[in-house]
Every structure is written in structure tokens, then in C-alpha cells.
Amino acid sequence: MNIHTYEKLWLVAAMVLIVGFIATITYGSVGLGITMVGDQQPTIEPSEISDDERFGEPRVEHVGENEYEAYVVAQTFAFSPDPIEVPANSEVTFYVTARDVIHSFSVAGTNINTMVIPGEIAEMTVEFDEPGEYGIVCNEYCGSGHHDMEGMLHVVPEDEFDMTELSVDADDELELGDEAAFNVSVENRMLDDLETTATLEIGDEMLEEELTVAGGDLEETTFTVDTTDLGEGEHDWTVAIDNYEESGTLTVVEELETDDENEDDDGDNGSDGDDDENDDGETDGGEDDE
């Protein structure tokens, strides 16, 4: 075959370019140890997501020093959890799966981007150095409301980050002379111990208690207040620890109407943010109100 000299030069240059590309990317992915979305994860039946250990309750977990795992479920037309909150200076591994159709999990303006396919779990490890707020979009068409599918990723400053959940169980209405009990439970989902002070403010009274919640544990404490000291009427109260607050109102009356007992089941302190069936005075904490 009769090849022109220039053409030969061009051919060689083209081959060098191609091999160069492949080498650069190979180095980029193998040499630097960047992993791609692959088949690391087992499959999952979309119909069994609700019972799954990881995805049944989509959340962020603390798994090691500065290491977190986020279990995210995409479905038409939302991500959960939303927002996803992680601290700066951390390494977060995202596990994302879909309940219905193909979606994506894409953090706008970054290279955090993966397809989310029903039956499969995408795994991606990301380092977050700086605090910031990012939008999450679904960039794969998933049906008529596709454009409404969005979420947020909050990377909060390290010292403002915790995974504390506060819930308070208290009475709504009491008879003058009764003892008002505020059952406070504090869950610490971080691995490190949490040293904190719980406070109750009601009327002019202010109660305090030092609490140490071991990593991954839950502590309970009860504040008691004598309603005689409060007197008849409505009393706003607030229980607080660190950045979290729960408040409510206690009504003290002369005499309770004697229909059914107005008692609430006290065993229900452990419930967390997504349990909406609040009975009586119980309010659930867990949202960071920064």
C-alpha cells in the first residue's frame, strides 16, 4: 500500500495520542486509586428495600473516624434522606439504590454522579474537605415529574456536626398538685461519646443535667417538676441540648375531667424523626435547627 509520508506521520501522531490518553486514564484510575462505580455491591430486590437493613431507613451513619456511610434511596420523584448531612473533612461512601425506575444521583457541579438502577446499588466514595451546600439532581429521565426530583447535600463545618437525636415525652395536661415528668432521651449516632448538658425551661424554672451518651448509644433522663410550683394555667416548656430543642405546652388545671385516662405510653421515647404519630406531648427531635 502506498502511503504518503505526511499521512504516515499523522498516523504515528494519532497512535501516540490514543495510547497517551489510555495511559493517562489508566494512571488516573489505577495509579491514583480512584474507584469507579462498578459491581462491588450485591443486588437488591426493589420490593424489599423497605425491609433492608441499610435502605429500609435511608440515613447517614458514622462508621469510623471521619468516615461515614450514606444510604440513599431514589424514587419518583424524590431522594431520601433529604437533606443529606455530612461533616467537612470527612470521607463519605454513598450507597444509592432505586425503588422504581432508573434515576441518577448527581451532585450539581461536581463529579459525584452515578446512575441509580432498580436492583443495583451504586457505591461511591467521596472526600469532603470544605463545608458547603450542594444541590442534588436526578439527571436521568424518570417520568413526568422528573424535573421536580431534587435534594440537598449539606457539608457542615466539622465542629457543628453531630448525629444527636433528641426526643421528649411529656404530659399535655395535669391536675394541680401532680408531678410533671419530662422523659428526655438522647441518641448519639456518632461513634465518639457525647458529653452534653440537657436543660429544661418551664415557667421560671430551669433544670439542668449533665449527660454522657456513649457512641452509638441512647441515654434517658427525666426532669420532674411539681405543678404546684407552676400554678394553674398554660406553661410553655423547652428541652434543649446543644443545637437541639424540643418544646411544648403543659396545661395545669384545677381538676381533670374524668373521661379516659389521658396517659400516654411512656415506652415510646426511642422513636426518631420520621415517626409522625406523636401522641400527646411527645415531640420528636432530630432535625438540626442551625
Added chain:
Amino acid sequence: MAKPTEVRTMSEAGSTYIDAFPAEAKVVRAAFYSSFLALAIGGLFGVVQTLHRTDVYRFMDSADYYTVLTAHGVLLAITFTIFFLVGVFTWAITTSLDRGVEDIRFTWAWYGLMVLGTALVAIPIFAGFTDSIDMSASVLFTFYAPLQAHPLFYLGLVLFVVGTWLAGVDWFRSWLAWKAENPDERIPLPTFMVLTTTLMWYIATLGVAIAILAFLLPWSLGLIDSVNPLLTRTLFWFFGHPVVYFWLMPAYMMWYIMLPKVSGGKLFSDPLARVVFVLFLILSVPTGIHHQYLDPGIAEGFKFIAMTNTMFLLLPSLLTAFTVVASMEHGARQRGGEGYFGWLKALPWRDPVFTGMALAGLMFAAAGFSGMINAGMNINYLVHNTFWVVGHFHLTVGTAVALTFMAVTYWFLPQVTGRALWNRSVALVQVVLWFVGMTFMSNAMHRAGLLGVPRRTAEPQYDGFEFEAAVGSVGELNAQIALGGILLTLSLALFFANVVGTAFNGKSDSLPANGYAETLSGSEDAPLVLDNLKLWTAIAVVLVIFAYTFPILSIVDRGGLFGPDVNPFPVSLDTLPVLGLVLEQYVTTALATAGELTGSIVTEVTP
């Protein structure tokens, strides 16, 4: 049934295609017109999309956006491109072998099948606009399960593809008949290009044929309960990447055999053109997984193999760039051009056929750069499924291919109608306007993609956050996209003015003769092995097996042949398919005698 071979030489002075092959010219013309109809509707939808997305002008519900986008994607990426291709390929075979098709009825038959397929696909898509028909197929042209379309959509696609398969049979038939009469001759270059492309297409379409016939169609008919979304998606991209080359090959063919001619010169090298087409045959298919770099469930290693193949696929395109520029330079020097760059001035810039193709080639070079970003496994994370990708393929298929097609149309129309082109100046303005419009639109799309603006989204404006541009603003990008879309639509209007104007022009006797470029280094320089189509097909098949067997086995092993338990997500409103209804009705009618029964059954089965 071979016709008695009439001697019809294309070199006969002043003999146009329609003079030489009147029957074939009719089919080619019909194929072109079908293609243009798709371009007209699809293009109109394109501008509707740009205005809606950017919130410049919204007149429809955002849910309908996806119906519009499905139609835009299918009509332009499938209908427009492939109808034009079959027209050009039929022209290329008949012209370069200098013989008519073996049986014109067969030719009309495959054309008819393609039309029927298109109609069946279009019905459920367009029915998506109205609630009064219980049918829709707003699944976009990728129809990823578990999104589910009406069965007619899948059925139409199958018939359309079968039509193209038969077209391929037609071209092979012509070649075999010719070979029997000319046993010692080299395959003429245009025929060689048609045959290699067709072989590539046969291999590629197997993927989509299996995806539809084995899974999606039975699933949409309710015959199977579930599919494996990763499997059907992988089979789609088995076809979806090479289809890109199916669009591109007729454009390449035009750059090789028409551009040198309209530049006033000859093709630089016939052997290298053959090498390029052989490389496309071999490498086009085992690369599809590069569209799935971000898919969970496919091992990194398989993605890596796809990437390597993709990078090597740059080679034929780089070679093409060389040959095209060298041939143009040769043409320019024949026309008296001189100097290192001075020859550029001697090119026929007033000729819309030349200018359109040259601008298309220039845009393709730009597309090469964004394509290299897409192809890099790791950089791809930044741009995958963002508006960047849409910017990229409006440079490739939306310009390199579409603008080349429109430009050569100005040469082809007189050949297949026997009428002079209505207006050359309008044609020149048209191709330049497309280039300008696309520069605005595509550049802004690329930039928006880098900010994370997603593709395929009716309202890329979110409640919780805004996209932040480092340079300029999102508003400025939107303005450029809308402006680009409007210029492109104006350009299309001028194009159709010329198509229609030409159709109504009187017959002309002074048209240029049919033909294509000669070569500087001809087929006698090409090693014989290049014409060994069996060998190249075998190598292509081996590479496909190598690239796909393990990924597919692994996907099936992980998720099951019919997938995990996924529920159909009918984008078609009606889960009980009309086709099933029709079948059921047909069977019952045969069994029962009374006509009244039929009526009551229809109402019974309607959910």
C-alpha cells in the same frame, strides 16, 4: 430476478441520476422526502424544547415536554438520519456499480416497511399529547425499562429495523450480481463503504432486536412480568453506540467521495478510505459500554475495555480528518490556490454544497474534543447526562451529520428530481446560519453542563439551589441556547423553502452529471485483503464476543434474565395494551359469529 444488464455509464455527459436510473431515483427521492418530513417535525420540536427549558417561552405542560423530547429524539436520531442513509446508499450502490437494483419491487418493499414502522412508532408517541387516546410512549428514544411504552412503539421499531435489514440485503444482492459479472474487479469505493457499514449495522442491531423481541415487547404485552433493567439497557447501548456510526458513515462517505469533487480535486487515497471503514466495522460495536461508565452492576474492568476500544476508534476519525483536508487542499491547488494557508481562499466558498460540508467537518473537529472528555472513564463523571452531552451530540449528529446531509441535498435534489435547485444563495445562507446557530446553542449547552445542569429536564430550575456559573450567568447561557435554537429553526425554514421550491421548479436539461470524486491513489494501491469482507466481519464478531460475553453473563447472573422484581412503570397510560385488545378481539370474532359480540367484548376488556 436480475434485469438484463443495460449499459448505463455514469460518465455519459450530462446524464443525471434520474436519467440513468429513473426507477431507483424515485425510491431515493421518496427516502429523502421521508427523511425531510422527520427533520421538519423534529426540528420544530427542538426549538419548542429550547424555549421551554430555558423558560423563555412555555406554552405546554411540563409533563408534555417529555412527549416532545421523545418525538424529537426518535424523529431526528432515527427517522431523519436513517431514511437519508438508505437514500444515499441506494444511490451509491447503483451509481458505483453502474447497475440498477435487482428488483425494484423489493426496494419499494423495504422502503414501505420502514415507513410502516415509523408510523407505528409515531402513533403512540403523538397519542401521548392527548388524554382522549389511551396510549403513549413518552419513554425517550432510549426507552429504558422499567419505563414502559405502548407495544406499538416497540413493534414499530422492530419493523423499521427489519426494513433496514432488507435494504442491506438489496445492496448485497446488487454487489453479488455485479461481482458475478466482474470477478476480477475491486469493489468500487462507495459500494465498499455501503457494504462495511451494513455489516456493522447487522451486528449492532442484534442488541436492540434481542432487547425488544425477547424482553420489552413481550413485557409490554403482559406476557412476561418483569425485565432486568440493566440488561435491557446494556443491550440498548450495544446498539446505541454503533448507531452513532450508522449516522456518521453516510456523512463520511460524502466527505470522501463528494467533498473532493466539489472542491475541484480528487480523493487523496482510496486505500486509506477503505482502512477507515474497516476500522469502523471492527471497532464500532465493542464500545457501547462507554455509555454506562456510571452504571452500577458492571465491573470496572469491562468499562475499561470499552474505553480502550473507544480510544482506538478515534483513529479512523483522525485519519478521515487528514484525508479530507488533504483532498480539499488538492482541490484548491487545482483551482490555482497557493501558499501554506493561501489555498484555503481558492476553495469554492460560494457553493453551498462545499461550504456546508466544510463547516460540518469543522464542527466535527470541535466535537472531537468534547468527545474525548466524554470517553475518559474518570472525567466522564463530571459531564455524564448533563447538558454538556446534548451540546456534544448536536455537534456530531446535529451538525456533522445533519449539516452534511442538508448540504449534499443541494447536489442530490437535482439528481433525483431532474429539476434545478431553486435558489443557491438561500442555500448558502442556510448552511452558514446552521453553523452560527449551532455555535451559540452547543457552546452554551456545553458550559451549562459543566455547572451540572441536567439533560432531559423540562424545568432545570430547582427550589433548593441554583447553578452557579464561574463566568457569565445561567441567564446568559439560556439566552444563547434560545437564540441558537431560533437561528437553527430559521435555517431549517430556508432548507425546506429550497426543497419545496425545487420540487416545483421546471425540468432542466443543463444539470451536472451524476458521479463522484476520482482518486489520486486508487484501489490498485489497496491490498486485496482490504476487500475480504468475511475476514473483517469475523474479526468484528470476535471482538464483540470478547467485549460483551462476560458483562452480559455477569449482568444476567446478578440480576436474573428477567430481572429483579421490578414493576412496569407505564409511561403509556394504558397497561392493557391496545394490541392485545386487537388480537383478543380478532380471535373472539373468529370464534363467535355475531357481530354484536365484538362490540360488547371491546367494552368488557377496557379497564
